[in-house]
Amino acid sequence: MTNEALMSALSQLVSEGRNPKTMDIDLLSSVEIVKKLNEQDKLVPCAVEKVIPEIAKAVDEITQAFKSGGRLIYMGAGTSGRLGVLDASECPPTFGVTSDMVVGLIAGGEQAMFKAVEGAEDSSALGKDDLKAINLNNNDVVVGIAASGRTPYVIGGLELANEFGATTVAISCNPTSTIAEIAKIAISPVVGPEALSGSTRLKSGTAQKLILNMLTTASMIRLGKSYQNLMVDVKATNKKLIARAVRIVMQATECDESIAKLTLLDTDYNVKLAILILLTNMDKQQAQIQLKKQNGFLRKAVEG
Numbered sequence: 001m002t003n004e005a006l007m008s009a010l011s012q013l014v015s016e017g018r019n020p021k022t023m024d025i026d027l028l029s030s031v032e033i034v035k036k037l038n039e040q041d042k043l044v045p046c047a048v049e050k051v052i053p054e055i056a057k058a059v060d061e062i063t064q065a066f067k068s069g070g071r072l073i074y075m076g077a078g079t080s081g082r083l084g085v086l087d088a089s090e091c092p093p094t095f096g097v098t099s100d101m102v103v104g105l106i107a108g109g110e111q112a113m114f115k116a117v118e119g120a121e122d123s124s125a126l127g128k129d130d131l132k133a134i135n136l137n138n139n140d141v142v143v144g145i146a147a148s149g150r151t152p153y154v155i156g157g158l159e160l161a162n163e164f165g166a167t168t169v170a171i172s173c174n175p176t177s178t179i180a181e182i183a184k185i186a187i188s189p190v191v192g193p194e195a196l197s198g199s200t201r202l203k204s205g206t207a208q209k210l211i212l213n214m215l216t217t218a219s220m221i222r223l224g225k226s227y228q229n230l231m232v233d234v235k236a237t238n239k240k241l242i243a244r245a246v247r248i249v250m251q252a253t254e255c256d257e258s259i260a261k262l263t264l265l266d267t268d269y270n271v272k273l274a275i276l277i278l279l280t281n282m283d284k285q286q287a288q289i290q291l292k293k294q295n296g297f298l299r300k301a302v303e304g
Contacts (some may be wrong), residue, residue, distance in 0.1 A: 149177020
């Protein structure tokens with residue numbers, strides 16, 4: 001794309017416009033600047049609320065993909081890519097899944113998490129190559145994240161995913177964006193111009209983070225990764241998570257701390273198994289069989 005074409009494209013994007021509410025932001029005190037930013041941030045949840053139907057459609061597709069052995073693959077550049085990698089990296093300890101179930105790809109690779117890699121986002125071929133490198137297949141769901149909706153890296157990835165027959169989802173803050181047209185499901189919260197023109201790590205980034213939280217949390221709940229509102233597939237891999245596991249067992253069963261710890265030790269810190277044993281008085285083997293029978297859904301296992 002020529003510089004003239006790029007300038008023209010940017011001028012038409014909602015996320016690139018100038019915000020009339022912050023034209024004087026460079027004259028304000030620290031407190032006044034922060035208040036302005038906060039006022040703008042308050043608009044984000046309302047914008048996300050308007051696209052809940054599309055988010056729910058994506059959750060259904062992701063849940064089905066997981067059941068079919070597919071993966072959730074995030075793709076993005078810069079802030080968008082980092083948010084995808086962040087969400088993916090938080091799934092294993094939170095939901096007890098393998099690290100390849102939710103994958104985050106960022107233009108420029110791992111080094112781009114910490115420092116901008118010049119030009120990486122401008123290559124659609126790189127987006128395709130990164131998907132090929134992780135053996136994309138038609139059971140996967142590919143979520144392209146780009147505030148502008150025009151990032152070539154993401155466009156290339158979504159185009160390849162469509163060719164493979166994978167489910168494609170676009171998250172952008174411009175409703176008529178290129179990626180919204182390419183993807184099967186378009187999630188386009190309109191948060192308006194940023195407090196600092198074009199700085200899409202602000203409201204746009206916040207909207208993206210909220211949506212990514214919803215996609216993984218809701219799909220994992222649909223897979224039986226929670227009991228009531230407790231994270232019963234949490235992996236106790238450090239002192240904080242061990243304490244959290246104990247607390248979850250106590251909350252679910254109303255037992256005391258010593259009983260929770262003993263039961264967790266007996267089940268190798270399998271929180272679901274510990275809760276099922278304490279709630280039903282099954283022995284360990286019976287509880288394991290019951291959980292397997294119910295495909296890991298603890299509530300179903302408890303209710304028989």
